[in-house]
Every structure is written in C-alpha cells, then in structure tokens.
Amino acid sequence: MSKETIDRKNVGVSQEAVDQMITTRILSNDNVQFTKTEGGFLSLKSDGKEYARVKVLRLFPFTDPERYISVRDHNDKDREIGVIEELSAMSKDTQDLIHEQLALYYFTPQITKIYSIKDEYGYAYFHVMTDAGECKFAINMGASAVVRLSETRLLITDLDENRFEIRDVTKLTQKEQRRLDLFM
Amino acid sequence: MADALKVSGIEAGDILASSPLDLSFEAEYLDGYLVLTKTKLALALYDKRVEEVRVFKGYAPKKKKKKIEQTPVESDVKVAVWDREKISDLKMEHQVATNLLVATIGGESVQICAFTNLYMGTMNHLLKVYENPEQALKKKEDQEEDPDLFCPICHTKYPDPKRKICPNCMSKKSIFVRALKYFTKYKLALIVMFAGFGLSAAIGLIWPYFTGSILYGQVLEKKEVPVFDFLGLSGKHTMLLIVLVITLLGSRLLNMLNSMVHGIVSSFIVVRSVLTMKKDVFASMEKLSMRFYTSKQTGTLMTRCLRDAERISGFFLDGAPGLIVNSISIIITFVVIYRMNWQMSIVASILLPLLVILSVKLKPGLWILNGRRHRAESSVNSRVNDNLTGARVVRAFGQEEPETSRFEAPNEYLRDAEVRIVKYNNRFTLLYELIQQVSSIWVWVLGSFMVLNVKSMSYGDLITFVGYVGQMNGPLQSFSWMFRSWSDSINAAQRMFEIIDAVPEVREDANPIPLTNPRGEIVIRDMSFGYDANRPILKKINLHVQPGEMLGIVGRSGAGKTTLVSLLSRLYDVDDGSIEIDGINVKKLSFKDLRRNIAMVSQETYIFMGSVLDNIAYAREGVSRLEVIDAAKLAGAHDFISKMPDGYDTIIGSAGRQLSGGERQRISIARAIVANPQILILDEATASVDTETEKIIQSSLNRLIQGRTTLSIAHRLSTLRDAKHLIVIENGRIEEEGSREELDALGGIYHKLSTLQTQSLALKELEQE
Known part of the structure; x- marks a missing residue:
C-alpha cells in the first residue's frame, strides 16, 4: 500500500511534522542566510523562516569534518533544520561563520610535539606541545583514554574529558613515536 | 586583576564566587576569571596569556589553587560587567570537550564565556551560588572539608577523585610489603620452598666440581687423595669411578625430587594465595555501588584484576626467590673460580x-x-x-x-x-x-x-672451571626477566589493591531505621542527580506517589526514566534533595529492608547460572516450591518451563540452556512475584516479547500490581492503560504530570506521543487489511 492512499487526517499529527521527521533537508546557498547575533551565536533565515539561534554540528567529525554539517534550531530542542552537504560549496561568509562555531564546539588541540610521557600507578602524564600551546595533562591508563581513530590517528582524553589529538603519528619523530608505544 | 575589577566597580570583598576560565570564542587558550557579586556578573580577561603552559587535572597534584590576587598582573585586563537584574537564565552548555556559559540578556541569548572541562566544577559552583547563594556557599564549605578528596597521609588532592590513589604515597615498597602478606602466612611451605631452591643451587655448585676436578683430575688421573683413603677405596680406581657415577646419579635424582617437591609446594601456595586475592577483590566489588561499574575506567580494571592475581604470585613465588638464590649462586661461583685461578x-x-x-x-x-x-x-x-x-x-x-x-x-x-x-x-x-x-x-x-x-692448572680443573663459567649464564639471563616481572607484578598489585581499597559511594547507614510492612508511599523532593556531578541527568524532581498507586513514567529514550527508578533502590545516591519511602529517607534504611521491599523487572534481565528454580527463588529465602510454581504461573512462565525436559531443574544461564528474550523476561517477573515487594518497578518489562506474550504478561502483571505501589516505565502507552497517575520526563525534568485525560488535554509531549502511537497502530491495521 502506498503512502498517499493512507488517510492520515483522522490521526491528528500533521503530514508536515511527519515529513520533517523522516526526510533530510539539504541546505544550500539558495535557501540559507546565516548571520552572527550580538550574543555571539548564529541565526538563520531559511525559506522564509527565521531561527534566532542555531547550532551547527558535524555528522562525521573525524572522517568527514567539512561535509554534512547538521544545522539545528536551538530554541526548539535542537531539532534539525537541515544538513549542509558540502561546506566548501557555501558562500565564503557562511563558511567563516560556521567554521568559527565549529572550532569552539569541537575544540581539540593537535599535539605537534611530545616532550615526555611518564607512566606511573595507572596514570600517564603527558607533557606536549599543541597547536594551541604547551600543555600538561594526565590520563587514566585503565580507561580507554587513548583511542585509535585510524592506523595513524589518535584521540586522547584526559581525566576531565578534555580532548587532544594526534593527527598523524608518523609525523612525529622516531623518539616521540617510541614514547607512544605504550598505547599503540 | 583585583585592581582592574575595582576600576570597574567590583570590590574584592563583594565577590560571592569566581571561576577561572581558559578559552576564547575563537577557540584559543586564554586566561581570565568570571566573577559573581550580589548585583553583578563580571568577566575579566587578560590581554596576553599569563600562563605559558596549560596544566590540566591530575598533572601536578601538589599545586595549590590560585587566588585571583596572586596572579601576576603584567598584562592588561579587560573587564566586562553585566547587571544581574538584566540577566535571566544563566546556564552552562556542554559541547564536545568544552563548555559555554550562556545567558539571556534583554531577551537576547548571549555567550558569556567559554572554558574547558577543567573549570566545569568551579563554574558549576558559581552557577549554584547564582541560583541559591546561601545553600551553595554552605555546601561549598562542607565540600572543602570532605576528607575523601584528599590523601589521608600527605593531604594532597587525589588526581582523580574517583580513583582514590595518591601517587605520592602509594610507593612501590608499600605495595610490595602488602602483597607479600598474601604469601607470608604459608610459612612452612615457604621454608620448604627456599630450602629447595638452596638445595638445587648447592647441587648446581658441586656438579662441575665432581665432573671436572674429581672425575678428570683425580679418578681418571689415578691420583691418590686422602679422601679416597678415608673411604677405604685407595687404589681401587674402577670402584672409585663407580662410586662417583653413583654419587652423580644420586645428586641428579635428588635434584629431580627436589624440583618435584618445589612444584607441589609452590602450587599449594599459588592456588591458595590467588584464591584469597580473588576473594578479596570480589568481596570488595560486591560492596561497591553501581557508579563504580558505570565509571568507565573500572570496567577494564575488573577483568584485568583477575589475571593480576596470578601475575603477582608469579613474581613472588618464582621471581623473588629466584632472584635471591641466583644472586647468591653467582657470588659463590665467582668466589670459587677466583680461588681456583x-x-x-x-x-x-x-x-x-x-x-x-x-x-x-x-x-x-x-x-x-x-x-x-x-x-x-x-x-x-x-x-x-x-x-x-x-x-x-x-x-x-x-x-x-x-x-x-x-x-x-x-x-x-x-x-x-x-x-x-x-x-x-x-x-x-x-x-x-x-x-x-x-x-x-x-x-x-x-x-x-x-x-x-x-x-x-690441571685438565680436570679446566673442565670444572668451564663448567662454572657456563653456570653463571643462566642466572644472569634471568635477571632481566626478574626486572620486568617485578614492575609487572607491582603494577598488578597496585590495580588489585585499588579495587580492594575502593570505598563504596553508596554506604549503608550505621543505625538504619527498620522498615517493616511499608505502605509504599514514595515522596521525591527537589532531587537532582547526574552520573557525573557536573552534568545533571535529573534536575529538581518533585514527585508524590500514593501507597498502592500505579505511576506511569513516559519519555523518550535517554530522558532519565531508568535512572529515576534506580535511585529509589539506591543503586546510586542522589546529589541533591531526597527520596523518601513512608516518610523515611532511603539513605536511612538498611539495604536489606530497602531491597526486600522493592523489586525490579527491567529490560535487562539477569539470569544466573543455575536451575530455573534457583533463579526464581533468588529474591527470597525459604520459598516453597509451590510458591515458585504459582509465581511462574502468574508470570506466564509455567508452561514453557514445564515443557523443558528437565522442568524447573533445567540449568539456565551462560553455559546452560538458552532462553529467548521473552522467556528470560517472564522468569524475571516470576522472581519479582516471589519477592512479594510492596514497591514494584517495571522498567520496560514487556519490551522484548511479542504481542501475544505481552498480553499474557500484562494480565499477570495486572494481578501482580494489585495493592502495591508500582512505578512502570513503558514506551508503548497502551501498557500504561491502568495508570491513574502519569509523568512525562523530558531532559531530566518532569514536564507533564496528571491523569491520561489531563495530559491529553494539555496537547504537549504526551499528546504527541499518544497520537503518534495511535497513528502507527492505525497504519498497521491498514496494512493488514
């Protein structure tokens, strides 16, 4: 039986609401207008509707960070408004605005240098240089604090669940890699 | 910093709460403070980075918390001040690994500041002071004196309050001594073991001497030695050779016998000490609260822990004695060869x-x-x-x-x-x-x-000499292994003691109030709870359930429904507010009383290895078989149980007969019926059964809930048909409360859910047509 023949009028939930729940709306340059609010958030005008505060999320934060950005209406319990398929296809302004929001939302310093890793009583103490500056943090060895996202990529979570990332282990020196051997 | 705040009209004495912060909106590290007074909220940011190195929790446990005044004022400070009157709805928003403080100012939502998880705790405190100054400030004082957060010996704060281990104090030596205690009680066996080690080392030492100096240097050279005279064998060289061979053979045999004894003795100690260790670990694990199991670092800890016991005894029974004996025999060997040549x-x-x-x-x-x-x-x-x-x-x-x-x-x-x-x-x-x-x-x-x-040098002495040199290699090589085994076993012991020493978070009151024949009235007041105290799951819940009433709990998955009901039987303790049964705070009740009076049938069924009978009778001691059968009948389980070849004696559980999801669920229901509690919790009790079975279970549940206070969580609203009192939980709050009709009339979440479900039912019916 096809969808159209089902009479939903009796049931009370609007066809529109159901459609919204089951279809993905693609946002493109033609139907969106992002602006930054005075409070520092993003607002969106799209297809005649205005959203005072929207939230942007990556659907594939590790494997495809620049594509499939989900845009959500903060004032309506983060309901999805639509998905930006390709961020680079959006206007320059939009890209900048969204990148700014994403940078803070997914803030994860990239480790560029490992000064030392000390492993003691179930904790490992890291002293590293990141793209955001020099950091010292501790992780719990028993937990899965070091996750391998791929063969060469590591995500490290400290005791407070702050995140640090090593994009490419092979870019580190041999010595630094050996320090990581404990986790590889 | 204090000066800059003063310029902006904030006096140090007025400050109620403050929290450091460390992120800019551009996602870069910076330094600054958020300050709260009675009338104002102020944000002070340094122009330049004050701290070159970011130090996160746990890295430097000894470092004391900095006060605002102590920060060097070398860079300019920018201050922004808001009047508290104009602010409404100040709250924290969690991002992936960072947080935002957001407020509504003049109708517009505004980002106040951003910070990493490091300052989540201090910001949360500031927020609590913002909402309720007196209570929060009082609580803070209590908390700072909380001895649980500090090491009792050196008074530094634990790197991770969830793992109470002080890296300063937990020295390898003390772990060693503690682990040693597991073995020292087998004194006799240990003495036998060491004697055995000594014997085999001694045989090792004389062996080259017999095969070298005596065999080649004396017997085969036909020398006359006083010892031969003493044995009365002077000149009888063939006889001497035979005696020597017998001696050699004897010592080999002795060695073999020795290693046999060693094997028996060491397995005697290993089995017993490992058993004691595992017992200690298990006993401690059983006492611990659910939070211990849900905090993720411990999951792996536990499985490893069981292997750890073997690793510890490996070092203590093989490694350590080997180390001593080997060192001694190397020294003796060296002395011997040194004296030879x-x-x-x-x-x-x-x-x-x-x-x-x-x-x-x-x-x-x-x-x-x-x-x-x-x-x-x-x-x-x-x-x-x-x-x-x-x-x-x-x-x-x-x-x-x-x-x-x-x-x-x-x-x-x-x-x-x-x-x-x-x-x-x-x-x-x-x-x-x-x-x-x-x-x-x-x-x-x-x-x-x-x-x-x-x-x-004689030929015989050379042979002896070479024999000794060769003998030094074995112990030498074992040293490197010993090194490894030592650190391995100490680490293992440390992990084990961590579990043994873990203090259960949910503790039984020392003088519990007895609870006999409760009416089953439940009152929840201003209750908040989060698995991580900084991220509340349930917020300010207020609820009153009358004795014998059935409360239906509705909400989408992840809303906090299961959490709410687990708090009732104290699988976790609430962070704020209270839960009372018959007017008594659950924290004042004994675990036995509490859990005897509350039974839970949940979506997660627990079937242990044992017979069906054992599984059903689990909840109450001294249940008669007839009661079990009655309960199974009520739960709709009797039929399938009787049809199994071994009936109620069928072994079920991991290695036994496999049951379907519905069968497991019905056994859990029967268990709850046997428990005969005054308060019954049904958490999606019929989620994994087919419609037919659901009807059976539903009807048996209906009989079960008569006269009991029942909390029922269900996705299918039809399951809650008989509930007069319903609550809808959304984002950790009770959003709607009332009877079915009242909720429907509200036109809110409940209405939406119920129309959606009727709709899908209607669709189903249409499809069946």
Whole structure:
C-alpha cells in the first residue's frame, strides 16, 4: 500500500511534522542566510523562516569534518533544520561563520610535539606541545583514554574529558613515536 | 586583576564566587576569571596569556589553587560587567570537550564565556551560588572539608577523585610489603620452598666440581687423595669411578625430587594465595555501588584484576626467590673460580657485565614489541569473534568479501608485529651468544695454554672451571626477566589493591531505621542527580506517589526514566534533595529492608547460572516450591518451563540452556512475584516479547500490581492503560504530570506521543487489511 492512499487526517499529527521527521533537508546557498547575533551565536533565515539561534554540528567529525554539517534550531530542542552537504560549496561568509562555531564546539588541540610521557600507578602524564600551546595533562591508563581513530590517528582524553589529538603519528619523530608505544 | 575589577566597580570583598576560565570564542587558550557579586556578573580577561603552559587535572597534584590576587598582573585586563537584574537564565552548555556559559540578556541569548572541562566544577559552583547563594556557599564549605578528596597521609588532592590513589604515597615498597602478606602466612611451605631452591643451587655448585676436578683430575688421573683413603677405596680406581657415577646419579635424582617437591609446594601456595586475592577483590566489588561499574575506567580494571592475581604470585613465588638464590649462586661461583685461578676468573668474567647491560638495555624493547603483538592479537581475535557471532548478519547482507578484507588489516598488523619480534629477538640472541662464545673461547684458549705450557692448572680443573663459567649464564639471563616481572607484578598489585581499597559511594547507614510492612508511599523532593556531578541527568524532581498507586513514567529514550527508578533502590545516591519511602529517607534504611521491599523487572534481565528454580527463588529465602510454581504461573512462565525436559531443574544461564528474550523476561517477573515487594518497578518489562506474550504478561502483571505501589516505565502507552497517575520526563525534568485525560488535554509531549502511537497502530491495521 502506498503512502498517499493512507488517510492520515483522522490521526491528528500533521503530514508536515511527519515529513520533517523522516526526510533530510539539504541546505544550500539558495535557501540559507546565516548571520552572527550580538550574543555571539548564529541565526538563520531559511525559506522564509527565521531561527534566532542555531547550532551547527558535524555528522562525521573525524572522517568527514567539512561535509554534512547538521544545522539545528536551538530554541526548539535542537531539532534539525537541515544538513549542509558540502561546506566548501557555501558562500565564503557562511563558511567563516560556521567554521568559527565549529572550532569552539569541537575544540581539540593537535599535539605537534611530545616532550615526555611518564607512566606511573595507572596514570600517564603527558607533557606536549599543541597547536594551541604547551600543555600538561594526565590520563587514566585503565580507561580507554587513548583511542585509535585510524592506523595513524589518535584521540586522547584526559581525566576531565578534555580532548587532544594526534593527527598523524608518523609525523612525529622516531623518539616521540617510541614514547607512544605504550598505547599503540 | 583585583585592581582592574575595582576600576570597574567590583570590590574584592563583594565577590560571592569566581571561576577561572581558559578559552576564547575563537577557540584559543586564554586566561581570565568570571566573577559573581550580589548585583553583578563580571568577566575579566587578560590581554596576553599569563600562563605559558596549560596544566590540566591530575598533572601536578601538589599545586595549590590560585587566588585571583596572586596572579601576576603584567598584562592588561579587560573587564566586562553585566547587571544581574538584566540577566535571566544563566546556564552552562556542554559541547564536545568544552563548555559555554550562556545567558539571556534583554531577551537576547548571549555567550558569556567559554572554558574547558577543567573549570566545569568551579563554574558549576558559581552557577549554584547564582541560583541559591546561601545553600551553595554552605555546601561549598562542607565540600572543602570532605576528607575523601584528599590523601589521608600527605593531604594532597587525589588526581582523580574517583580513583582514590595518591601517587605520592602509594610507593612501590608499600605495595610490595602488602602483597607479600598474601604469601607470608604459608610459612612452612615457604621454608620448604627456599630450602629447595638452596638445595638445587648447592647441587648446581658441586656438579662441575665432581665432573671436572674429581672425575678428570683425580679418578681418571689415578691420583691418590686422602679422601679416597678415608673411604677405604685407595687404589681401587674402577670402584672409585663407580662410586662417583653413583654419587652423580644420586645428586641428579635428588635434584629431580627436589624440583618435584618445589612444584607441589609452590602450587599449594599459588592456588591458595590467588584464591584469597580473588576473594578479596570480589568481596570488595560486591560492596561497591553501581557508579563504580558505570565509571568507565573500572570496567577494564575488573577483568584485568583477575589475571593480576596470578601475575603477582608469579613474581613472588618464582621471581623473588629466584632472584635471591641466583644472586647468591653467582657470588659463590665467582668466589670459587677466583680461588681456583684468579687470572682466568677475571678473564672469564670480564665480559659478564656486558651481558647484564645487554639484557637490561635491550630486553625492554622486546617487551614493548611483545605488548604490541598482544594488542594486535587481541584485535584479530575480536574481529574473528565479531564475525563469528555476527555470521548470520554477514551472510544476510552478503558481506563475506568485505568482511574478509576488513580482517586483513589487523592480520597484517599482527604479522608485522611478529616479524619485528623475531627480528629483534634474533638480533638480541645473536649479540648475547656472541659475547658468551667469545668469553668461553677465551677461557678455553687461556686454560689450554695454562694446562699445556705453564702447568699451573690441571685438565680436570679446566673442565670444572668451564663448567662454572657456563653456570653463571643462566642466572644472569634471568635477571632481566626478574626486572620486568617485578614492575609487572607491582603494577598488578597496585590495580588489585585499588579495587580492594575502593570505598563504596553508596554506604549503608550505621543505625538504619527498620522498615517493616511499608505502605509504599514514595515522596521525591527537589532531587537532582547526574552520573557525573557536573552534568545533571535529573534536575529538581518533585514527585508524590500514593501507597498502592500505579505511576506511569513516559519519555523518550535517554530522558532519565531508568535512572529515576534506580535511585529509589539506591543503586546510586542522589546529589541533591531526597527520596523518601513512608516518610523515611532511603539513605536511612538498611539495604536489606530497602531491597526486600522493592523489586525490579527491567529490560535487562539477569539470569544466573543455575536451575530455573534457583533463579526464581533468588529474591527470597525459604520459598516453597509451590510458591515458585504459582509465581511462574502468574508470570506466564509455567508452561514453557514445564515443557523443558528437565522442568524447573533445567540449568539456565551462560553455559546452560538458552532462553529467548521473552522467556528470560517472564522468569524475571516470576522472581519479582516471589519477592512479594510492596514497591514494584517495571522498567520496560514487556519490551522484548511479542504481542501475544505481552498480553499474557500484562494480565499477570495486572494481578501482580494489585495493592502495591508500582512505578512502570513503558514506551508503548497502551501498557500504561491502568495508570491513574502519569509523568512525562523530558531532559531530566518532569514536564507533564496528571491523569491520561489531563495530559491529553494539555496537547504537549504526551499528546504527541499518544497520537503518534495511535497513528502507527492505525497504519498497521491498514496494512493488514
């Protein structure tokens, strides 16, 4: 039986609401207008509707960070408004605005240098240089604090669940890699 | 900083709460403070970074918290001030690994500041002060005196309050001494063991002497030695040879006997000490609260812990005594060969330190590689396991080939790891043996020279000498292993003591109030709870359930429904507010009373290894068989149980007969019926059964809930038909409360859910037409 023949009028939930729940709306340059609010958030005008505060999320934060950005209406319990398929296809302004929001939302310093890793009583103490500056943090060895996202990529979570990332282990020196051997 | 705030009209004395912050909106580290006074909220940011290095929790446990005044004022400070009157709705928003403080100012929502998880705690405190100054400030004082957060010995704060281990105080020595206690109670066995070690070392020491000096130097040379006279065998060389051979044979036999005794004794101690350790660990684990199990670091801890017990005894019973005996026998051997011929003994041992250095320096590399192989191996294993258990799905989706290639990567990784080990091992062995060979060739060359030309040594002595030199290699090589075994076992012991020492968070009151025949009234006041105290799951819940009433709990998955009901039986303790049964705070009740009066049938069924009878009778002691059968009948389980060949004696559980989801659920229901509690919790009790069975269970549940206070969580609203009192939980709050009709009339979440469900029902019916 096809969808159209089902009479939903009796049931009370609007066809529109159901459609919204089951279809993905693609946002493109033609139907969106992002602006930054005075409070520092993003607002969106799209297809005649205005959203005072929207939230942007990556659907594939590790494997495809620049594509499939989900845009959500903060004032309506983060309901999805639509998905930006390709961020680079959006206007320059939009890209900048969204990148700014994403940078803070997914803030994860990239480790560029490992000064030392000390492993003691179930904790490992890291002293590293990141793209955001020099950091010292501790992780719990028993937990899965070091996750391998791929063969060469590591995500490290400290005791407070702050995140640090090593994009490419092979870019580190041999010595630094050996320090990581404990986790590889 | 204080000056800058003063300029902006904030006096240090007015400050109620403050929190450091460390992120800019551009996602860069910075330094600053958020300050709260009675009338104002102020944000002060340094122009430049004050701290070059970011230090996160746990890295420097000794460092004291900085006060605002103490920060060096070298860079300019920018201050922004808001009037609290204009602010409404100040709250924290969690992002992936950062947080935002957001407020509504003049109708517009505004980002106040951003910070990492490091300051989540202090910000949360500031927010609490903002909402309720008196209560929060009082609480803060209590908290700072909370001794649980500090090490009792050196008073530094634990790096992670959830793991109460002070890196300063937990020295390797104290762990060693503590672990030793597991073995010292077997004194006699230990003495026998050490005697055995000593004996085998002694035999090892005299062996070269017999086979060298005596056999070659005296018996075969036909020398006359006073000892032979003493034995009355002077001149009878054949007889001497026989005696010698018998002696040698005897000592070998003695050695074998000795190692047999050693095996028996050590297995005696190992089995018992490992058993005691595991018992201690298990007893401690049973006492711990649910939060211990949900905090993720402990999951792996537990499984490892059981292996750890063996690792500990491995070192203490093989490693440590071996170390002592080996050291002694090396020293004695050296003294012996030194006295035999000091020039040669120096030549022979000159390379020995090199061997020690080699094994201490190079062996650790091998262990790292071994660890790598181990991880590769387990990833291959888990792949295989995934694949075999999911075989049905793999075939159904026709994914055989991709699965095979998915398997290749870890497999290749394992191969590489193996190859690296072999390569490394080869290099090591080659080098090691080279040095050994060189030193033994030296000894032979020099020794032969001495025997032939200088005549300062007999042939027999040379044989003895070479024998001794060869004997030093074994203990030397074992040293490097000992090194490793030591640190391994200490780490293992530390993990084990961590569990044994863990203090249960949910503690029974010392003087519990008895609860007999409760009415089953439940009152929840201003209750808040979060698995992580900084991220509340339930917020300010207020609820009153009358005795005998059925409360329906509705909400989407993840809203906090199951959490709410687990708080009732104190699987966790509430962070704020209280839960009362019959007017008594649940914290004041004994666990026994509490859990006897509350039974839970949940979506997660727990069937342990045992008979059906044991499983149903689990909840109450001294249940008669008839009661069990009645309960099973009520739960709709009697039929399928009787049809199993072994009836109520069928062994179920992991290794026993496999039950379907619905069967497991019905057994859990029967268990709850047997428990006969005044308060019944049904958490999606009929989620995993078909419609037919659901009807059966539903009708038995209806009989079960008569006269009991029932909290029922359900996705299918039809399940809650009989509930007069319903609540809807959304985002950790009770959003709607009332009867079905009232909720429907509200036109809110409940209305939406119920129309959606009727709609899907309608669709189903349409499709069936």
